[in-house]
Amino acid sequence: PVTAVLQGTGASQDEIAALKSKLGYDQPILVRYGEFLWSAAHGDFGVSIRYGQPSIEMVMERLPYTLMLGGASISIIVALGLPLGILAAISKGGVFDRLVSTATGLAQSVPHFVVGPLLILLFAVLLKWLPVSGAATPFSIVLPAFTLALYPLALVARVLRSSMLETTAQDYVLTARAKGLPPAAIVLRHMVRNALLPVLTVIALQIVAMIGGTIVVESIFGWPGLGSFARDTLLASDFPLAQTIIIFVAGAVVTINLVTDIIYALVDPRIRLK
Template identity: 40%
Template sequence: MGIYIYRTLLQIVPVLFIITLIVFILVHVTGDPVAMMLPDTASAEDREILTQALGLDRPLYVQYYIFLSNLLQGDFGNSFRYGEAALPIVLERLPASFELAAASMLVACCIAIPFGIWSAVKRNSVFDLFISGVSVLGKAMPSFWVGIMLILIVAVQMGWTPVSGRGGFSYLILPAITLGTGIAAEMTRLVRSSMLEIIGQDYIRTARSKGLREMIVINKHALRNALIPVVTITGLQLTNLVGGSLVVETVFSWPGMGQLIVQAINSHDMAIVQASVFVIALMVILINLATDIAYRALDPRIKYNR
């Protein structure tokens, strides 16, 4: 495990290098940032002055070399839109995205794990069919519609929570439920199918033949092995939530990274885009590493290639 973690950490450097190269090229070929920053009435001389000031008159490889040199010092350049260093702006939005992602995953796990287990134990019963139907319905409902309905019913009509924004715990409830229910719909079916596979194994029948109570058989012997696929989907969903929950962030005016990235793309703010993608890529690598470690904790039989 130690060697595996060490090799994975060493792979971060080339992976991030490739990512920065791809993002740098894509950002530069999608449009002219000078045209985005200056009004239509700007003269050709004004455009030339700004182009030289930004260093955009140099060859791409020179710009990329300068970008990498600055990157090693933690400098992604200044944001065209905010007029400040890009990385602090991105890191300022990161806690809000983590907060929403963690709360959403907590909601999803609290719904999916118990209902998925119960649905597997009560296979082909009325409850199982009901849970399966609700899971399909939950997966089909768009997150923006769920969010709007929650705002209208819970926040506006009942007045239980704030409508939008970020503040205390009450501001987090509706966005977390909106994102969490969609993930729970998919995760519930995964927990159910995983549990059905596990409870049909020989060692589960052996545990039952020893006279152990059903709750002990399920919780102690079956659940731990059934959670391995759940850990996979949790890691994947967590990385998507941090940078990809744009719709929910827009509906609830949540100041996260998803909203920041789209605004930066629309305004062609290259520094913000590059810093955001770099931070998200680093988080994806670390979360995947944490997922692999969780595999080993759940099942010591899992081995990693050295």
């Protein structure tokens, strides 16, 4: 990696060898890996070969942008996916149900690298409503967030619709109807709540998948987050920086799974925290 990074800079072989020795690249790979884990456990993630700055500082500079993008995407998924799924289930077989099924099917079949340029062409180039790329204005996040959220949104809507339809014949729903409860109360208290567990599982899995999707989406829209930064880092063979990013991603996946388990217990009293 040192040779690849310094290629074309005019560095001599002695300078390359000195940098390799300084960074420990003249040691066996197992020794280097052990030293990295030991240093990382003490908060030292090494220095970027390409930039000459501490890797942790460079990651922390870009992490807030990825968190903002992820938060905006999750908000779109919840704000649109859940209502669409509920309304589609309520109007089973109707016009709205068929429209939602068709639209979500199309949304699931189009990849990020197609959705992104299409949204740029429509909303940024033709209509000029939103910025093309970057993060200069608060509206810059709209297109990348919607691009990242489109597939999970469609999946959540379809799963919630199916889960709610499965609850319609359950005893607790039939009992609620026999008691004369308002339709809204039956839907929200009994059908939606009992249909949420599969949806939570899908959302958790899609959030993990969205971490990988940020590489494509951030690259398309020039969003200065960890996704596009990870792509540039891997292309430059900057191993210390790449290792730091991977550790943060792994930590995010573990945290998401833990939070999902906690939410399970809050939604369904039958699930107990051990």
